[in-house]
Amino acid sequence: MITEVNEKRVISHRDVDFEYDGKWVVYESKPYSTSGSMGCVVAYGEDTPEDRDALHKIVVDRFRGKALLKYAYVAKEDIIFGQYDIGVASKPQAAV
Numbered sequence: 001m002i003t004e005v006n007e008k009r010v011i012s013h014r015d016v017d018f019e020y021d022g023k024w025v026v027y028e029s030k031p032y033s034t035s036g037s038m039g040c041v042v043a044y045g046e047d048t049p050e051d052r053d054a055l056h057k058i059v060v061d062r063f064r065g066k067a068l069l070k071y072a073y074v075a076k077e078d079i080i081f082g083q084y085d086i087g088v089a090s091k092p093q094a095a096v
Contacts, residue, residue: 002043005042026067
């Protein structure tokens with residue numbers, strides 16, 4: 001079941017992931033945000049094909065495709081960055 005948000009508040013694109021983790025979200029960017037990183041959540045629903053399709057219909061019908069339908073997600077596992085040795089390529093020296 002989808003939920004439409006009546007009281008719109010400006011939220012960053014990144015904060016949507018934390019606040020709506022595991023849900024499908026219709027996100028409308030604000031015109032004053034040139035980077036598209038600020039906007040409002042218009043509606044959200046559970047992670048089901050029915051909710052995703054209903055939210056996609058809102059994007060197409062009401063916003064003519066100009067809103068973003070995204071899956072809000074926060075990584076649940078620790079990300080480990082590897083350490084790599086980087087060598088410098090050089091020409092072999094001629095035998096003297």
